[in-house]
Amino acid sequence: NALLQSNDSNRSLRIALENGFELRYTIQDNICRDCTDSSGICGSESGSGNFQCLCTDKPHKSSCNINDKKEGINWRVKIAIGVVAVFVGLTIASIVWFIYHRKTTESYRASSALLSRNISSVPSPKSSDIEKAEELLVGVRLFSYTELEEATNNFDPSKELGDGGFGTVYYGKLKDGRSVAVKRLYDNNFKRAEQFRNEVEILTGLRHPNLVALFGCSSKQSRDLLLVYEYVANGTLADHLHGPQANPSSLPWSTRLKIAIETASALKYLHASKIIHRDVKSNNILLDQNFNVKVADFGLSRLFPTGQTHVSTAPQGTPGYVDPDYHLCYQLSNKSDVYSFAVVLMELISSLPAVDITRPRQEINLSSMAVLKIQNHKLHEMLDPSLGFDTDTRVRQTVIAVAELAFQCLQCDKDLRPCMSHVVDTLTKIKNNGFGSEMIDDADLKKIGSLATQSPDSVIVKWDSK
Incomplete structure (x- = not known):
């Protein structure tokens, strides 16, 4: 019986498959219902068996309509993100430009404000006429x-x-x-x-x-x-001493001494006016066609407070001319100009630049070279041979006297340096052939050794720089 029933079932199945049949079912799965409601066909992914909604465009995970809606949202989000990114970029660029423009404007206004402090507050009908600039x-x-x-x-x-x-x-x-x-x-x-x-x-x-x-x-x-x-047409002192216009015949010792006195006179006037130049150097000493001096460049100068002996400030100036005491203690005084002027005096005597890195280490700075040469009785080794030191007695005497003065001004301790008024008086006496009392004769050069240990007044014998 069992065998007969089995054969009848197989025969019925074969007949059904050959003739076809209609399958009716009731959907209980909400996911599949969502898929069919969106005109999709419920199916599964081959291999994994995960549900798929088969749509006209491609399979989706749950519903044709829902997926299309989500994709629409994603597309809009992408556009929104792009718009926001562009807006943020433009905003940042605008802020950067605004900050730059504001800083530039403030800088310009600062410079204008600094000027306006000195301009009369009385309104002028011509103040708008910039071209005439009569304010x-x-x-x-x-x-x-x-x-x-x-x-x-x-x-x-x-x-x-x-x-x-x-x-x-x-x-x-x-x-x-x-x-x-x-x-x-x-x-x-x-x-x-x-x-x-x-x-x-x-x-x-x-x-x-x-x-x-x-x-x-x-x-x-x-x-x-x-x-x-x-306009001062003849260049700077540096040009004529060791620059492009250097010509020994155009700067005899008498002219150099005249330049020294006029420069010292200008500095004396500044100090009397409570002003420290702070950048005295041969490049800032201009010369006209008659070699008259015009001291220039007051960008670093300082007005000196009344009743004070110094001003505390960060050292500024030109290497080779800066006062070592000022550099060490940050105290600017009129003696700082005295030191710088002494370097100029040694330039006038030697025609050498204040700094030369090709010289031996201890002589790179002209001030150091001058002190060493004077202390070792070798002043003649650094002199400009065109001065006539060995052939003209008066030149020899005055050069020695100027070197003595420069040595005093090069003292590291500013309190040992003379003031600019004394420098002017001394240079004037030297020019008039009188240093202190009488100038030193050649015969007397070897008779002043005992003074060396008592007073820093001689460059002929060895003595220490304080």
């Missing part, structure tokens, strides 16, 4: 940028007179025919504006034949900080 800064004319640009032929590099630590100096010619030197400061920032104002304030209150004259400066509306000086 005065304590008696100094204000130039427009355009006017000075035209005077220097658009700051033509071929018209450069010099290039220093703070700016470039150009030759220019004003519309009234005057030749001028225009200093263009490198950076229009607060520090440069402070130096700019410092130089203007100092020079406008000074009148001395051996100080360079300030004709004017740029107006508040100028895009650069510009100073306008009288």
Whole structure:
């Protein structure tokens, strides 16, 4: 019986498969119902058996409609993210530009504000006329940028007179025919504006034949900080001693002594006016066609408080000229100028630069070389042979006297240095053939050894520098 029933079932199944049949079922699965409701067909993934909703485009995980909706949301999110990214980028760029523009504007306003302290508060009907620039800064004319640009032929590099630590100096010619030197400061920032104002304030209150004259400066509306000086045509002392214009025949000892006295006179006047130059060097001593001195460059100068012996400030100046006491103790005094001037005196005697790294280590600085040579009775080894030290007795006497004075001024202890007034008096006596009392004769040069241990007054015998 069992075998018969089994054969009947197989026969019925075969007949059903051959003729076909309709399968009806009731869906109880919500996931499949969602799939069929979205016009999909319930199915499964081959291999894993995970449910799939077979749609017209491709299989989806649950429903054709739901997946399409989610994909639509994702697409919109992507667009939104892109828009937000662009907006944020533009915002950051705008902020950066705003900060840069604001800093530039504040720098410009700072430089203008520094100038405005000196400008009269009385309104002028012509103050808006920048081209005429008739507004005065304590008696100094204000130039427009355009006017000075035209005077220097658009700051033509071929018209450069010099290039220093703070700016470039150009030759220019004003519309009234005057030749001028225009200093263009490198950076229009607060520090440069402070130096700019410092130089203007100092020079406008000074009148001395051996100080360079300030004709004017740029107006508040100028895009650069510009100073306008009288033009001194014959270069600097450094040019004539060891630079491109060096010519022994053009600088005899009498001319060098004259330069020393005029420079000392200018510094004496500054000190009497409570001003420390702070950058005395041969490059800042200008010479005209008759070798008259014009001391220049007051960017580092300091107004000295009344009643004080020094000012505490970070050392500034030019290597080879900086007072060692100032460098060590951060105390600036008028004796700092005295030290720097002594280096210039040794340049006048030797025609050597203040610093030369090709010289032996102990002689790289001219001041160190001078002290060593004087202490070792070898002053003659550093003298410019064109001076006539060995052939002219008067030259020999005055050179020795100037070297003695320079040695006193080169003392490391500032209290042992003479003041500038004493320096001027001593140089004047030397020029007039009188150092103290009588000049030293050649026959007396070997008779002053006993003075060496008592007083720092001789460069002929050995004595110690304090």
